[in-house]
Each structure stands twice: as structure tokens, then as C-alpha cells.
Amino acid sequence: MSTATTARPRRRVRTDFEREQAARLAQVQEFADELSEAFLFCREMSHTWQPHTASRYPDGGFRRTLLCPRCTTQRVQSLDRFGMIVSSHYDYPDGYLSAGLGHLAGQDRGLLRLASMSRRFDIA
Numbered sequence: 003m004s005t006a007t008t009a010r011p012r013r014r015v016r017t018d019f020e021r022e023q024a025a026r027l028a029q030v031q032e033f034a035d036e037l038s039e040a041f042l043f044c045r046e047m048s049h050t051w052q053p054h055t056a057s058r059y060p061d062g063g064f065r066r067t068l069l070c071p072r073c074t075t076q077r078v079q080s081l082d083r084f085g086m087i088v089s090s091h092y093d094y095p096d097g098y099l100s101a102g103l104g105h106l107a108g109q110d111r112g113l114l115r116l117a118s119m120s121r122r123f124d125i126a
């Protein structure tokens with residue numbers, strides 16, 4: 003009689019969390035695949051801001067806009083008379099935002115980097 007046990011192959015069980023993560027990453031991959039190159043590059047490498055407009059408010063403060071020539075996103079800033087930012091927001095072109103995916107971070111951004119590299123380099 004042998005006491006040796008035979009290792010049974012363990013079946014990998016996915017938790018609900020892992021299933022949700024996999025589904026989300028599939029959605030992010032689909033989103034990345036459908037983005038234009040300009041949108042994908044800006045999402046992955048950040049915008050290439052250029053001065054666009056500047057004007058004065060009656061109270062002495064300023065409104066300025068910065069424009070990303072690559073994707074056409076505008077950054078709109080209200081500055082006080084000392085140049086301190088009072089408020090800021092972005093005006094994105096249609097199709098730039100990830101509808102329904104929320105903020106992209108962590109592994110989401112990793113997928114964007116891979117998608118970005120694959121547009122210019124044969125890295126498969």
C-alpha cells in the first residue's frame with residue numbers, strides 16, 4: 003500500500019472579481035482598437051498643449067485656452083490677476099471620452115500603451 007498521493011490537476015476557478023476584470027479589460031481593448039491614432043496617442047502619452055486664446059475678465063483675471071493640435075481637446079482655465087488657476091476644465095472632441103468605462107487607470111492604461119505601440123510598430 004502506497005501513501006504517495008497523485009497530484010490532481012487543479013482546476014483554475016475564476017472569482018467574480020476576476021471575471022469582472024476580464025470583461026472590463028475586453029471593453030477597454032475594444033475601445034482602444036476603435037480610437038483614432040490621435041486620440042489613442044493623447045490618451046496614452048498625454049496632450050501636446052499649445053497656447054490658443056487668452057482674454058481678460060472685468061475683475062482683472064484671465065481666461066485662457068490651451069489647444070492640443072493632435073486631438074483638438076481644449077483646456078480652459080480661469081486665472082486670477084496673479085496668474086493662479088481658479089478653475090479649469092477640458093472640452094473634448096466627440097469620441098475622445100470612454101463612454102461607460104469611467105476613469106482609465108492601472109491595467110487599462112497598460113492596454114492603451116500596447117495598442118499605441120502596435121499602431122506604429124510591428125511588435126506582435
Ligand SMILES: [Zn+2]
Nearest residue numbers: 044049070073
Ligand atoms: Zn490631445
